[in-house]
Amino acid sequence: MRELRTLALAIAALFTAAPVSAKTLIYCSEGSPENFYPAVNTTGTSFDANTQIYSRIVDFERGGTTVVPSLAEKWDISSDGTVYTFHLRKGVKWQSNRLFKPTRDFSADDMIFSIERQWKENNPYYRVTSSDHAYFGDMGMPALLKSVEKLDDLTVRITLNRPEAPFLSDLAMEYAGIQSKEYADAMLKAGTPEKIDQEPIGTGPFFLVQYQKDAIIRYRAFPDYFGGKAKIDDLIFAITPDAAVRWAKLQKGECHVMPYPTPADLDAMRRDPNVQILEQPGLNIGYLAYNTLKKPFTDARVRRALNMAINKKAIIDAVYLSTGIAAKNPIPPTMWSYNDDIKDDPYDPAAAKKLLAEAGYPNGFETDLWAMPVQRPYNPNARRIAELMQADLAQIGVKAEIKSFEWGEYRKRIEAGEHQMAQIGWTGDNGDPDNFLHTLLGCDAAKGNGSNVAKWCYKPFDDLVLKAKTVSSQAERTALYRQAQVIFKEQAPWFTIAHAVQLVPVRKEVIDFKLSPFSRHTFYGVDIKQ
Amino acid sequence: MIRFALTRIAMVIPTFIGITLAAFCLIRLVPADPIETMAGERGIDPVRHERLLHEYGLDQSIPVQYTRYIERVLHGDLGRSFITHEAVVSEFAALFPATIELALCAILFAVIIGLPAGIIAAVRRNSIFDHGAMSVALAGYSMPIFWWGLLLIYLFSIKLDLTPVSGRIAVQYFVEPVTGFLLIDTLLSGDKAAFLSALSHIALPAVVLGTVPLAVIARMTRSAMLEVLGEDYIRTARAKGLPAFRVICVHALRNALIPVITVIGLQVGVLFTGAILTETLFSWPGVGKWLYEAINRRDYPVLQGGTLLIGAVVMAVNLLIDLTYGLINPRIRHAR
Numbered sequence: 001m002r003e004l005r006t007l008a009l010a011i012a013a014l015f016t017a018a019p020v021s022a023k024t025l026i027y028c029s030e031g032s033p034e035n036f037y038p039a040v041n042t043t044g045t046s047f048d049a050n051t052q053i054y055s056r057i058v059d060f061e062r063g064g065t066t067v068v069p070s071l072a073e074k075w076d077i078s079s080d081g082t083v084y085t086f087h088l089r090k091g092v093k094w095q096s097n098r099l100f101k102p103t104r105d106f107s108a109d110d111m112i113f114s115i116e117r118q119w120k121e122n123n124p125y126y127r128v129t130s131s132d133h134a135y136f137g138d139m140g141m142p143a144l145l146k147s148v149e150k151l152d153d154l155t156v157r158i159t160l161n162r163p164e165a166p167f168l169s170d171l172a173m174e175y176a177g178i179q180s181k182e183y184a185d186a187m188l189k190a191g192t193p194e195k196i197d198q199e200p201i202g203t204g205p206f207f208l209v210q211y212q213k214d215a216i217i218r219y220r221a222f223p224d225y226f227g228g229k230a231k232i233d234d235l236i237f238a239i240t241p242d243a244a245v246r247w248a249k250l251q252k253g254e255c256h257v258m259p260y261p262t263p264a265d266l267d268a269m270r271r272d273p274n275v276q277i278l279e280q281p282g283l284n285i286g287y288l289a290y291n292t293l294k295k296p297f298t299d300a301r302v303r304r305a306l307n308m309a310i311n312k313k314a315i316i317d318a319v320y321l322s323t324g325i326a327a328k329n330p331i332p333p334t335m336w337s338y339n340d341d342i343k344d345d346p347y348d349p350a351a352a353k354k355l356l357a358e359a360g361y362p363n364g365f366e367t368d369l370w371a372m373p374v375q376r377p378y379n380p381n382a383r384r385i386a387e388l389m390q391a392d393l394a395q396i397g398v399k400a401e402i403k404s405f406e407w408g409e410y411r412k413r414i415e416a417g418e419h420q421m422a423q424i425g426w427t428g429d430n431g432d433p434d435n436f437l438h439t440l441l442g443c444d445a446a447k448g449n450g451s452n453v454a455k456w457c458y459k460p461f462d463d464l465v466l467k468a469k470t471v472s473s474q475a476e477r478t479a480l481y482r483q484a485q486v487i488f489k490e491q492a493p494w495f496t497i498a499h500a501v502q503l504v505p506v507r508k509e510v511i512d513f514k515l516s517p518f519s520r521h522t523f524y525g526v527d528i529k530q
Numbered sequence: 531m532i533r534f535a536l537t538r539i540a541m542v543i544p545t546f547i548g549i550t551l552a553a554f555c556l557i558r559l560v561p562a563d564p565i566e567t568m569a570g571e572r573g574i575d576p577v578r579h580e581r582l583l584h585e586y587g588l589d590q591s592i593p594v595q596y597t598r599y600i601e602r603v604l605h606g607d608l609g610r611s612f613i614t615h616e617a618v619v620s621e622f623a624a625l626f627p628a629t630i631e632l633a634l635c636a637i638l639f640a641v642i643i644g645l646p647a648g649i650i651a652a653v654r655r656n657s658i659f660d661h662g663a664m665s666v667a668l669a670g671y672s673m674p675i676f677w678w679g680l681l682l683i684y685l686f687s688i689k690l691d692l693t694p695v696s697g698r699i700a701v702q703y704f705v706e707p708v709t710g711f712l713l714i715d716t717l718l719s720g721d722k723a724a725f726l727s728a729l730s731h732i733a734l735p736a737v738v739l740g741t742v743p744l745a746v747i748a749r750m751t752r753s754a755m756l757e758v759l760g761e762d763y764i765r766t767a768r769a770k771g772l773p774a775f776r777v778i779c780v781h782a783l784r785n786a787l788i789p790v791i792t793v794i795g796l797q798v799g800v801l802f803t804g805a806i807l808t809e810t811l812f813s814w815p816g817v818g819k820w821l822y823e824a825i826n827r828r829d830y831p832v833l834q835g836g837t838l839l840i841g842a843v844v845m846a847v848n849l850l851i852d853l854t855y856g857l858i859n860p861r862i863r864h865a866r
């Protein structure tokens with residue numbers, strides 16, 4: 001053993017003798033990115049890898065959901081809310097790589113290229129890497145955009161077919177990362193268009209140095225970044241899929257920041273003097289949706305009765321442990337327009353039984369209760385939650401049979417409305433309440449296989465969220481959304497379970513790492529003590 | 531010998547067809563549509579769903595899909611990943627050296643420890659060593675890889691601080707891949723510290739992955755040796771006064787090796803299975819972890835292509851083993 005230790009010390013000595021850059025931050029990421037083209041990415045892992053490289057026209061403030069200038073310094077919105085004129089920043093430099101050295105700064109051409117690449121099928125890049133521009137489609141851009149025009153090198157006018165208040169937030173999302181048209185043209189000419197998505201250049205704070213799938217992503221601070229050079233010199237993503245191993249690496253100082261800890265490790269993390277856990281409620285919600293098209297859930301009294309029969313606190317304590325907070329509204333408390341005046345349904349089985357009798361079910365009824373087969377960011381163990389709910393419901397005479405399907409099949413079936421009660425959830429895209437209230441509860445989403453799995457189409461509610469889409473004043477929108485939440489609570493299409501708390505353990509030498517409400521992990525502005 | 535080799539090679543062809551069929555069909559038996567799996571909570575509108583099914587060729591009947599797949603395979607095209615949109619062959623080529631490097635180190639570890647342990651246990655039958663070694667082998671064989679790996683990380687990396695937790699090399703070393711085998715690439719780069727770093731990183735995963743083969747090899751060597759040591763010709767050799775070392779290592783071991791080599795060959799398949807967990811645990815960028823993710827995400831091209839390529843490697847190794855028998859034991863070569 002002594003010999004082994006001597007060898008290890010010798011190895012350690014060699015490691016420390018090796019040249020290390022001035023300031024290197026190592027992030028133990030959970031997986032490999034899909035590729036380096038955020039417009040076709042669908043996972044947070046890919047967005048984390050790409051957000052270091054690319055900038056967007058507008059951005060979310062660091063650690064928040066407010067839209068702030070980025071590549072566009074300012075913008076004007078027409079009084080009818082359909083024309084956006086973006087005034088772009090001058091002198092923004094592009095990164096370079098072994099394939100391409102830019103000859104010009106960022107301009108309107110790049111912005112238009114990046115939009116048209118996702119929008120127009122005749123764009124030569126439309127099908128490069130993939131034609132499935134998932135988020136562009138999901139945010140309704142093809143139907144929303146009327147025209148995108150270059151007014152001059154640094155001015156772009158976007159005209160919409162209808163007013164859409166969350167439009168700026170949509171442009172701050174990762175899928176809207178801006179790529180270089182000059183690089184794209186050069187690669188097209190060279191016959192290797194896919195290279196722009198494999199060896200990317202952007203205008204972001206870090207440029208890509210090396211990527212080895214499932215092993216490592218190396219970035220270096222881009223000295224000409226328009227916001228000023230990053231405080232760290234090198235950023236390394238050490239790809240570490242297992243949460244227990246990420247924690248072991250953090251303990252040993254082999255990485256400085258890790259995402260998605262296992263709840264079982266949290267106590268040990270809190271005891272470690274070299275580690276602090278940053279936490280905030282995430283932009284998410286886990287809920288149980290009642291199928292309001294199927295009896296007995298067509299009656300709001302039945303839904304409210306069930307809401308009172310389920311012991312939410314017991315679920316949070318037993319399943320979420322310290323990683324969730326009870327949800328009373330369909331939007332998370334960190335989101336603007338959250339209505340904190342609303343009182344949650346009390347846990348009161350006697351009152352629930354009485355209300356159920358009033359609705360015509362004094363002896364309860366039989367129903368199904370669907371539980372996801374997988375862990376999700378907003379729900380650590382749907383099966384366990386279903387068991388707890390089942391026991392609570394049995395007390396008021398409701399016999400719930402737990403059902404589950406393979407994950408893809410599960411979603412397909414609940415979107416088709418095959419369930420009576422089903423657990424599901426949501427993680428916000430753009431920080432706008434519309435992304436929860438209209439996307440998950442609007443009448444449009446209740447049709448066909450939409451994401452309104454409660455199939456709840458209630459005109460007074462829908463009118464409010466539709467109106468809020470067309471109003472640009474945030475104060476006015478807030479009032480509309482607050483009222484919508486009151487109606488939601490009265491009508492109870494869901495039993496709101498919890499908002500999962502985002503937890504990021506970081507080593508204490510890391511300075512000013514800010515949690516993102518979107519669960520992004522960005523490192524511009526972060527410093528490290530040496 | 532040539533006839534023997536050709537017969538064995540001919541037997542590979544139906545196996546290869548079987549693998550393509552199994553890889554193709556099994557993944558399609560798993561419920562879930564890859565497009566739905568990609569969509570997540572967001573769901574997917576039916577138009578986009580249909581378009582993607584068409585683009586990926588999944589709207590065709592299964593026999594048509596299979597025929598097209600085989601056509602492409604015969605042209606050397608294993609398709610592109612649904613997730614990364616990269617060619618399956620190029621992803622495999624980038625990741626496979628890491629798996630091979632790990633598997634070779636694991637099997638080397640298993641043979642170096644397992645073979646002598648089995649021989650000694652057989653020679654000193656019923657001794658403390660025999661009972662001890664076989665109990666340890668049984669424990670090693672029964673050990674769940676994930677748990678065993680975490681245990682070793684906890685002891686050697688965290689408590690004793692002897693080895694790194696995971697990865698292939700410390701992040702400060704920037705070694706451009708030449709062969710893809712990091713132990714070789716670091717030597718080629720002339721950076722001794724980088725080589726030692728790579729070596730220290732491979733130690734734990736190799737031990738974890740090599741544990742089950744080690745147990746199997748040790749037990750198989752022991753039983754084969756016991757059988758051979760009881761043979762008449764061994765008694766004759768001893769009676770003629772040959773030194774014990776020569777009797778055991780030349781006369782007995784050579785004959786006992788045939789089942790042991792068979793087992794080593796079979797362990798190659800076990801290594802690839804074990805690599806899925808070991809690579810995930812130790813963040814080892816190999817094909818095991820790649821396939822594991824492909825299963826979760828229903829990435830059909832990766833699963834089909836990866837299974838086919840790994841199947842080809844396992845078959846090649848077993849073919850090599852078959853041919854090796856012929857060299858070790860001429861009777862096998864001449865058998866029909």
